[in-house]
Structure formats: structure tokens, C-alpha cells
Amino acid sequence: MSRVGIYPGSFDPLHFGHLSIIRRAARMVGRLVVGVAVNPSKSPLFDLDQRVATIARETAGMGAIEAVPFTGLAIAFARAHGATLLIRGLRSGTDLDYEDQMAGMNAAMAPEVETVFLLAEPALRPIASSLVRDVARLGGDVTNFVPSAVAREMAARLGR
Ligand code: ADP
Numbered sequence: 001m002s003r004v005g006i007y008p009g010s011f012d013p014l015h016f017g018h019l020s021i022i023r024r025a026a027r028m029v030g031r032l033v034v035g036v037a038v039n040p041s042k043s044p045l046f047d048l049d050q051r052v053a054t055i056a057r058e059t060a061g062m063g064a065i066e067a068v069p070f071t072g073l074a075i076a077f078a079r080a081h082g083a084t085l086l087i088r089g090l091r092s093g094t095d096l097d098y099e100d101q102m103a104g105m106n107a108a109m110a111p112e113v114e115t116v117f118l119l120a121e122p123a124l125r126p127i128a129s130s131l132v133r134d135v136a137r138l139g140g141d142v143t144n145f146v147p148s149a150v151a152r153e154m155a156a157r158l159g160r
Contacts, residue, residue: 002030002031003028003029003030003031003084003085004029004030004031004032004033004081004082004083004084004085005025005028005029005031005032005033005083005084005085005086005087005116006032006033006034006035006074006077006078006081006083006085006086006087007021007022007025007032007033007034007035007086007087007088008034008035008037008070008074008077008086009034009035009036009037010036010037010044010051010129011034011036011037011051011054011055011129012044012045012046012051012129012133013045013046013051013054013129013132013133013146013150013153013154014051014054014055014058014146014147014150015127015128015129015132015145015146015150016124016127016145016146016147017089017091017120017121017124017125017127017128018089019058019059019147020089020120020121020124021087021089021118021120022034022055022059022062022065023062024118025085025087025116025118026062026063026064026065027063028085028087028116029085030064031064031065031066032063032064032065032066032087033065033066033067033068033077033081033083034055034059034065034066034067034068035068035069035070035074035077036048036051036052036055036067036068036069036070037069037070037071038069038070038071039071045133045154045157046153046157048069050153051067052067052068052069053067054149054150054153055067057149058147058149058150068081073109074086074106075106075109075110075113078110078113079110079113083113084112084113084114085113085114085115085116086103086106086113086114086115086116087115087116087118088103088115088116088117088118089117089118089119089120090117090118090119090120091120091125091126091128092125096117099115099117102115103115103117127145132145132146132154133154136151136154136155136158137158139160142154
């Protein structure tokens with residue numbers, strides 16, 4: 001199968017919700033390019049190189065998956081990689097409202113790139129990077145939400 005898909009996001013940090021989408025999306029395409037947004041916020045917990053390296057490490061052995069930094073429009077990133085599928089995860093109706101609008105605008109700009117929504121696994125639906133960061137900053141245990149190496153890196157980054 002030669003179809004290429006992109007899965008863009010901030011991944012600050014990569015969590016089990018993201019990994020579930022990556023695993024499922026990888027089964028739908030010949031190659032999956034995980035696009036790591038350059039500027040998730042003014043002060044990301046992990047810098048770009050760390051976020052890219054984490055995804056490469058945690059997806060090793062999962063198939064043809066590549067982590068690549070990107071800046072600018074997701075559709076431009078898709079085109080640059082010859083991708084025809086743009087994968088997004090949906091956690092809630094709130095996600096859907098926003099994603100629906102974004103998919104509509106992307107379709108108008110790049111009709112050849114189809115947005116595909118994967119529903120979050122129910123058990124993983126509550127996980128969001130911002131909440132994982134908050135829990136870690138407040139001294140909580142994040143091992144239910146992120147791979148153990150990521151939990152250790154978060155602790156080190158937060159000076160614990
Ligand atoms: P977060 O919202 O956790 O910071 P990102 O902004 O990096 O994550 O989102 C990248 C993509 O992953 C988006 O399509 C988002 O909807 C999806 N996603 C985020 N959290 C989950 C989850 N728990 N389950 C499934 N998909 C998710």
C-alpha cells in the first residue's frame with residue numbers, strides 16, 4: 001500500500017491517546033508521517049527535537065512511521081510529503097466542532113487531502129497533553145497517561 005498519511009499535533013508530551021491513534025492510523029496507510037508542530041505554545045515543556053525523538057523512540061517497531069517537525073499549514077505539510085490522508089483524533093463534541101470547521105477549510109484549500117477522524121478509545125478519551133503537564137507540575141503520577149520513559153523525562157524536566 002503506497003498511501004501516505006499525516007498525523008499533525010503538538011505532542012507536548014506524547015501520551016497514550018496519541019499512541020493509540022498512531023497505531024490505528026498506521027494500519028490504514030503505507031507510511032504515516034507524524035507532524036510535530038514547531039510552536040505548541042510560548043513555552044513548551046519539551047523542545048521540538050525532544051518531542052520528535054520521543055515519537056521516533058516510542059513508535060519504533062510499529063511499522064512505517066516517521067516523526068517530522070513542521071511549521072505552517074498542515075495541508076502544506078501533507079502536500080510536501082505526498083500525503084492524501086490527514087488523520088485527527090476526536091475525544092469529544094468540543095473537538096468535533098472545531099475539527100469539523102478546520103477540516104472544511106482544509107478541504108476547500110486542498111481537496112486532494114482527505115481528513116480522517118478516528119474516535120478516541122473510551123479509556124483514553126480524557127487524556128490531554130495540557131492536563132498531563134498540569135498533573136506532573138503538581139507532583140502527580142502520570143504513568144497511567146504516558147509511556148514510562150516520558151514520565152521519567154517529565155520528572156527530570158520539572159526538576160524532580
Ligand atoms: P493534546 O490535545 O493532547 O495536546 P495535540 O494537540 O498534540 O494533543 O493533538 C494532536 C491530535 O491528537 C489531535 O487530532 C487530537 O485530537 C488528538 N488527540 C489528543 N488527545 C487524544 C486522545 N486522548 N485520544 C485520541 N486522540 C487524541
